Each structure stands twice: as C-alpha cells, then as structure tokens.
C-alpha cells in the first residue's frame with residue numbers, strides 16, 4: 001500500500017553532506033536494503049536518488065540521497081545544483097558527517113534552516129571514531145538534532161528513526177483518515193457499538209464518535225447498531241455495506257453475521273493505523289504464539305479511566321490470553337504516562353487504541369518497544385488474532401495483511 005502513496009504525500013527526507021561521509025550507506029542501513037550504489041570512492045552518487053519506502057513507524061517517506069555537495073569541476077557544479085534543488089523539496093534535512101563540521105556544514109545547515117526545514121546532524125562512522133563531544137554540545141546548544149550512528153554496525157539507527165519522527169512536521173505524522181478512505185462517498189458503513197456495562201452512560205466513546213465524524217467528512221453514510229440489530233440492518237440494506245466496523249469484543253459474533261464478501265474490521269484496528277503503526281502492531285500480535293505460562297505481559301492504556309468490573313484490559317484480554325497459551329501469564333497494567341523505562345522484562349506490550357493521544361506520542365512508544373526488541377500490538381489486534389479472525393479483520397488493509405502473510409512464510 002505504501003508504494004501506492006503518491007510521492008507528494010510522503011515525508012521527503014534529504015541526505016546531504018560531503019563526499020564519502022557515508023550518506024548512501026546510512027540510507028541502506030536504515031532501510032536494510034540496497035537502494036543506492038555504495039562504494040568506498042568519493043562521489044559515486046551522481047544525481048539525487050529518490051527512494052519511496054515505508055519507514056517504520058513513520059509510514060510512507062521519500063528518501064533523497066544526494067551527491068556529495070563538495071564535488072569538484074564542471075560535473076561537480078552540476079551535482080551541486082541538483083543537490084540545491086533537492087534542498088528545495090526537503091521536509092527534513094539530514095546532514096551526514098564523519099565528524100567534520102565547519103563552514104561547509106554550516107552553509108548546508110543555513111540553506112535548510114532558511115527554508116524552515118528541520119535539521120538532523122548524523123555523525124556517521126562511529127565504529128571508526130567517536131565524534132568530538134564539543135561538536136555534539138555545540139549542535140545541541142543550537143537545538144539541532146544529533147544522532148551518533150554507524151552504518152556498518154547499526155549503532156544509533158533507532159535513534160536516527162526517533163530523530164526523524166521528532167523532526168517530521170505534524171501534517172506527515174497525523175493520519176489522514178480513520179475510516180473515510182475505506183468507504184467511498186455515498187457508500188454505507190455499519191458501525192457495531194455494544195451498549196454494555198463498559199459503555200459510558202448517555203454517550204458513545206471517543207473512537208466511535210470520531211469514526212462517525214470521519215465518515216461524514218468523507219461524504220460516506222453510516223448506520224450505528226448494537227450487535228443484536230446487526231443482522232436485520234445488513235438484511236434490510238438494498239446494497240451490501242462497504243465496510244462493517246465493530247467493537248473488538250464483538251468480533252466473533254459480528255464476523256458470523258457479516259457476509260464474507262463484506263470488508264469487516266474493528267475500531268481498534270482502525271486506531272492502530274490512525275494513532276499508531278498498523279504493520280508493526282500487526283506483527284506484534286503474532287508474538288502471542290511465543291508466549292508461555294509465567295511470561296510477563298504489559299497492558300498499557302493512554303488515559304486514566306476508572307476500571308470497571310469486566311474491564312477489557314484487566315479482565316477480558318488476560319482471560320482470553322491465559323486460555324490461548326494454556327496457563328497463567330503475568331499481566332501488569334499501566335495508565336497514562338506511567339510507562340516503565342525498562343520494558344525488557346516483558347514478552348509483549350498490548351496497548352489501547354490511544355484515542356486520547358496524538359500520533360507522535362504513540363509512535364514514540366512504539367519506537368521505545370522496538371529499541372527494547374519487545375513486540376507491541378493493540379487490544380483489537382490481539383483479540384482478532386487470538387480468536388482466529390485476524391486475516392478477516394486485516395482485510396481492508398492490504399499492506400498489513402501482506403506483512404502478516406510474509407511473516408508467516410519466514
């Protein structure tokens with residue numbers, strides 16, 4: 001799906017710097033695939049190379065791998081001109097250096113900041129030499145993001161992703177739609193909203209309200225029903241709905257009623273895409289198969305609501321997962337900002353939909369898990385997985401479904 005995202009909607013990340021500081025190798029290391037020609041000789045990259053890709057957890061980005069801007073001679077001047085043009089279309093500028101930072105880097109930095117482009121200094125080749133502490137302090141003092149990286153050993157690559165996430169302008173981080181892009185104008189979506197003990201008195205919860213609003217903004221129609229009325233709603237429609245979205249707790253009942261040719265998913269799955277990173281959290285759900293009785297599982301909620309008797313995060317998911325693994329798991333629940341610094345003791349993090357948070361906050365939490373090598377998923381995804389209806393719930397999201405299938409083939 002990422003390949004379908006138009007170029008203009010991708011975060012453009014420009015890599016700049018002198019020749020032979022390792023711009024192309026850094027790009028290759030970050031995306032873990034060979035996208036630029038890399039050689040030990042200065043000036044291998046001639047024209048800027050555009051590479052669209054899905055960079056977890058940010059989403060669709062376009063890397064612009066530029067020629068060394070200090071190229072010499074007539075050909076060098078041409079490369080410099082092309083690099084300057086690349087600066088014009090850059091959203092986040094990365095100045096790659098192997099420790100040298102003088103008037104040349106300052107000039108590049110000025111070209112970027114004059115255009116209001118955030119700058120990250122990537123101090124590369126950390127495996128060969130540590131960058132001067134004085135330089136790091138100087139850049140920090142000027143509020144320039146600094147990452148110490150090594151394309152060879154992989155040191156600092158997660159810090160680099162985190163720095164890109166921090167520097168990316170908000171419009172690239174905020175997801176464009178909750179469900180509106182899945183339902184065409186004039187088409188119908190059915191939302192299944194159980195009114196049970198967990199439902200707040202007299203109102204709908206935020207993910208339900210926001211989904212309704214998003215559908216209306218997209219000129220789609222929506223019909224809101226409880227699970228008991230779903231069959232009648234589906235049968236009474238002249239045309240099948242374009243999408244059915246259910247509360248994850250009713251996944252099984254809803255899947256039994258909705259015809260197999262009608263796309264169906266859960267509010268939590270929509271929110272994994274909207275507030276988090278659907279591919280990472282999809283793959284995270286599969287970690288359920290590696291859990292053994294006694295393993296530690298962290299359940300994290302973004303807000304501090306008062307838990308009720310049959311709480312989904314404290315009671316229902318633990319009950320289902322204990323049953324799935326055939327023994328008792330060790331659950332810890334945290335709320336709000338109360339997320340442990342050290343998550344290495346946990347085998348899995350199960351997060352709520354984070355409807356109260358902005359996406360950047362949730363993506364930072366996902367990055368934290370990634371750094372600690374701990375899989376992270378969310379409520380709806382883990383429920384769909386443990387109920388055996390994962391592929392159905394991922395049906396409206398081909399990229400996530402494909403990532404899941406690819407993971408199964410490894």
Ligand code: SF4
Nearest residue numbers: 303352353354355356
């Ligand atoms: S922030 Fe999380 S726990 Fe709070 S209402 Fe939203 S999804 Fe539920």
